[in-house]
Amino acid sequence: MxxxxxxxxxxxxxxxxxxxxxxxxxxxxxxxxxxxxxxxxxxxxxxxxxxxxxxxxxxxxxxxxxxxxxxxxxxxxxxxxxxxxxxxxxxxxxxxxMSVNSTGVLNTRTGEYFETIQEAINSINTKSGDLIRVSEGTYYENIIINKKNYFRSCFRRKSIFVP
Known part of the structure; x- marks a missing residue:
């Protein structure tokens, strides 16, 4: 054991x-x-x-x-x-x-922080090809990806998206 x-x-x-x-x-x-x-x-x-x-x-x-x-x-x-x-x-x-005020989602090209992954995707400033960096944690969202974005964990851990 x-x-x-x-x-x-x-x-x-x-x-x-x-x-x-x-x-x-x-x-x-x-x-x-x-x-x-x-x-x-x-x-x-x-x-x-x-x-x-x-x-x-x-x-x-x-x-x-x-x-x-x-x-x-x-x-x-x-x-x-x-x-x-x-x-x-x-x-x-x-x-x-991280504190609640430390937003967990970042668009690395624009430097904008978001509360949710979907907000980052939907932002008018987020373009196809942008890297969205996601802090560790559980995000309870239904995500619709309508742009070709890349996602990476802030701590280089495995990111899992569950449909």
């Missing part, structure tokens, strides 16, 4: 100044990187301890179906390192925290 740590951002909600950030500790994988949950080897009620260098996070929570999820709150802009531990396993992950 190994401890895996992931972060996610929900841009549809915020706590008046910052988007909501979620941290998930996952114990469903074995040492070979195989997901053990289909085999019924899912650990429940194990206590995972959390800590953060920026903001407040629940100190501990128990696993359900092998996973424990907590919310990071009261953060400031900048880099945050989250620590998770379980028995002899310890792991940390560093990521960027």
């Amino acid at each position: 190994i401890l895996k740590l992931t972060t996610s951002t929900d841009r549809s909600t915020w706590n008046s100044t910052h988007y909501e950030y979620f941290i998930e500790a996952d114990l469903t994988y074995n040492n070979n990187g195989e997901d053990t949950s289909p085999h019924g080897n899912i650990p429940d009620d194990l206590i995972i301890y959390f800590n953060s260098t920026n903001g407040y996070i629940n100190a501990s929570t128990s696993t359900v179906n092998g996973k424990a999820k907590v919310k990071l709150i009261n953060t400031t802009n900048g880099t945050t390192t989250v620590f998770a531990s379980f028995n002899d396993f310890a792991l940390n992950k560093t990521f960027n925290v």
Whole structure:
């Protein structure tokens, strides 16, 4: 069993100044990187301890179906390192925290910032061939792309568009 740590951002909600950030500790994988949950080897009620260098996070929570999820709150802009531990396993992950006022979508040619991906596409200043840079997070939108634009994550992570 190994401890895996992931972060996610929900841009549809915020706590008046910052988007909501979620941290998930996952114990469903074995040492070979195989997901053990289909085999019924899912650990429940194990206590995972959390800590953060920026903001407040629940100190501990128990696993359900092998996973424990907590919310990071009261953060400031900048880099945050989250620590998770379980028995002899310890792991940390560093990521960027953005305020609600830090708009997540940028047209790199015009320098214009937008609240949504669709606003960037629809802008009269956005031309075919423009690069639209999208900050990390979850964007709940139905996007209609009517121009040949390129999209890239700000942090060079994989961007996923789900129809």
